[in-house]
């Protein structure tokens with residue numbers, strides 16, 4: 001390795017999913033120099049709804065008040081990242097991340113104490129703590145059974161307006177559906193929502209769509225579209241579109257890979273570019289990681305020289321789970337491939353899953369991951385720190401089981417937040433360890 005060519009930063013973040021993006025942002029907020037390495041994470045697949053805590057073990061119904069659920073979480077799962085971090089850190093992390101997104105025209109909204117229950121295109125109702133502001137009028141309209149027109153477009157594969165209205169059932173008699181012609185809008189091999197979203201960043205295309213919508217509107221209706229009002233600045237696009245149509249407009253969450261997930265990634269990338277010098281985004285993967293002490297890390301990436309070496313005094317490992325290879329499932333068990341960290345996991349591979357896929361206690365493999373201290377620093381089986389400067393954040397952590405407890409984004413943000421607080425404490429940047 002040619003170490004002279006290494007870039008030197010305070011914090012190196014491994015992984016560009018929500019946890020990694022948030023950690024890079026929070027570390028830059030503290031004035032740290034940051035390099036973040038990775039390709040787009042599971043953000044590209046996620047609905048763009050922010051879950052905080054929607055369910056507790058052994059309960060059939062989703063929780064209305066996530067903060068109340070958070071108070072009870074420790075009795076069930078003392079090692080859960082949300083419980084470890086505490087409600088105060090959760091609130092701060094959510095607030096800061098929300099501000100960064102809002103500054104890029106991607107505002108989130110919701111109730112302070114309650115989960116929002118919103119209808120999906122499958123007609124199911126799902127809880128989320130924060131939802132894109134572009135979706136809010138639809139939540140209100142469908143809750144109050146107000147008249148609304150739900151639209152899809154010719155050739156659209158990822159959203160079916162008629163199917164949604166049918167799935168919403170007879171109780172929502174206010175909703176009806178229609179299909180718009182594509183006209184001059186994006187035409188590609190397939191009428192994907194991402195392509196449409198990009199084409200609607202052009203005001204001429206937006207105007208054409210607004211004219212087609214106006215032609216089909218009946219008195220008193222609001223308009224629901226699949227989430228497709230731009231990748232960048234959806235709030236501004238929705239505002240302009242609403243003015244053109246002349247009635248309230250709302251977006252509807254869609255199936256993976258939905259546009260709002262890509263918006264989060266793009267918004268954070270844009271925020272990085274606005275603070276050159278503090279943050280460096282390196283596309284690619286870390287191939288090797290080594291530590292020469294508690295606070296001296298060297299990462300080798302698959303990018304080009306001179307950027308392929310990163311030397312840092314702290315690392316946030318936000319490399320995710322099996323999908324992104326942050327954890328690897330092998331015959332002998334689950335392993336963490338970069339730092340060879342111990343992974344808390346079932347004793348045998350046969351104990352990973354229960355025979356019943358929908359078992360109320362879930363599957364033990366979903367709780368496997370990295371054990372940490374309160375600052376999300378990995379520890380070994382006896383609770384001893386591995387390196388003082390190494391932190392882990394996001395879905396790589398043990399005990400999270402985010403899918404079952406509907407806590408994905410909350411768990412990612414708060415572990416990134418606490419990891420950075422730990423780094424700041426160690427550097428004397430204003431936090432007590």
Ligand SMILES: Cc1cc2nc3c(=O)[nH]c(=O)nc-3n(C[C@H](O)[C@H](O)[C@H](O)COP(=O)(O)OP(=O)(O)OC[C@H]3O[C@@H](n4cnc5c(N)ncnc54)[C@H](O)[C@@H]3O)c2cc1C
Pocket residue numbers: 014015016017018019020037038039040041042043045046047048049050051052256284285286287318319320321323324325326338393394395396402406407408409410412
């Ligand atoms: C289909 C789907 C739907 C979801 N829906 C919701 C939802 O509605 N609400 C909600 O709150 N959450 C949702 N989530 C969950 C939420 O997005 C997760 O919390 C998130 O996926 C975990 O984020 P992460 O940053 O920990 O990991 P990831 O998003 O997996 O990112 C980790 C990244 O690290 C990269 N990486 C791994 N190894 C290396 C390496 N050596 N070098 C560089 N990079 C590396 C991986 O390639 C990956 O890109 C959803 C997730 C999925 C998959």
